[in-house]
Amino acid sequence: MGGLPAMPEVAPPVSPASDAPPIGDALRAFALDELANAARQLAREGGERHAGIHQARKSLRRVRATLALARRALGEPGRQLDGDIAGLCRGLSALRDGQALVEALKRLDPAESPALQALLPQAIELAKARREALLQRALAREPDLARRRQRIQGFARRLARLPWDEVRGKRVARAIARSERRLDKARARVARQPGHDERWHVLRRLRRLRQQDHLLLALASDLRPVAGVPLDEATMLGEAQDDVLLLRHCGSRSPFPPALRRELRAVARERLRRVREAVAAA
Numbered sequence: 001m002g003g004l005p006a007m008p009e010v011a012p013p014v015s016p017a018s019d020a021p022p023i024g025d026a027l028r029a030f031a032l033d034e035l036a037n038a039a040r041q042l043a044r045e046g047g048e049r050h051a052g053i054h055q056a057r058k059s060l061r062r063v064r065a066t067l068a069l070a071r072r073a074l075g076e077p078g079r080q081l082d083g084d085i086a087g088l089c090r091g092l093s094a095l096r097d098g099q100a101l102v103e104a105l106k107r108l109d110p111a112e113s114p115a116l117q118a119l120l121p122q123a124i125e126l127a128k129a130r131r132e133a134l135l136q137r138a139l140a141r142e143p144d145l146a147r148r149r150q151r152i153q154g155f156a157r158r159l160a161r162l163p164w165d166e167v168r169g170k171r172v173a174r175a176i177a178r179s180e181r182r183l184d185k186a187r188a189r190v191a192r193q194p195g196h197d198e199r200w201h202v203l204r205r206l207r208r209l210r211q212q213d214h215l216l217l218a219l220a221s222d223l224r225p226v227a228g229v230p231l232d233e234a235t236m237l238g239e240a241q242d243d244v245l246l247l248r249h250c251g252s253r254s255p256f257p258p259a260l261r262r263e264l265r266a267v268a269r270e271r272l273r274r275v276r277e278a279v280a281a282a
Helices: 023-042 046-069 071-091 093-107 114-141 143-161 169-192 197-202 205-219 231-248 258-281
Strands: none
Touching: 023 046, 023 143, 023 169, 023 205, 046 071, 046 093, 046 114, 046 143, 046 169, 046 205, 071 093, 071 143, 071 169, 093 114, 093 231, 114 143, 114 258, 169 205, 231 258
């Protein structure tokens, strides 16, 4: 595997008043670590590539969650960087979905349906074949995903130059409070229209808020939301995303034959209904 330069190593300045680095330096170090991990994950080979792409995208999302905490202090360069990272995430979406579909199928409980119990092994094998075909097409265009790893190297250099010393704890706390208010509004809209798919789509904000909560728990626990982010709700919405993914792959361009498609669609719809009812009642 060759040729990519090392990720930039940026040592945070030492704070004379405390052993802990200022919040901006801590956020910068965390984001740089996540970019380094994304590059490492994309460099995985063979059968590990699928999981590597999935993990790389998770790291990139965590970087975006970090940038969002410091959005105002980092200004336009920070917003531009966030947009470029979002573009790379979108470019990895099809490859990520290939892996996510396999994982979603493996998480299904065969007891959900007698017919599914017999058909699930076939569904998993078909999903694996589709995942491999997507990856091989991508590698034919871009061997070793080298251009994307180079882009991540560039993101790290840009991120290291942002004015992290302008980030203040009060601003970070206000950013979290804004995220909580937006999430509360999204929950209220879901409660008013529980059958509206777009309303549920917006609740994905919970994922970012939970990422930020985990980050602040490690770096600055005093800035976290008072009660943290509800794990049960986040878990249920994650399961709902599995069902949405399954439904998306049961349409006209599905990798599954009609009988299997119908069974998966019925199971996913029932699971999605139960999860949404539970979240709406919470």
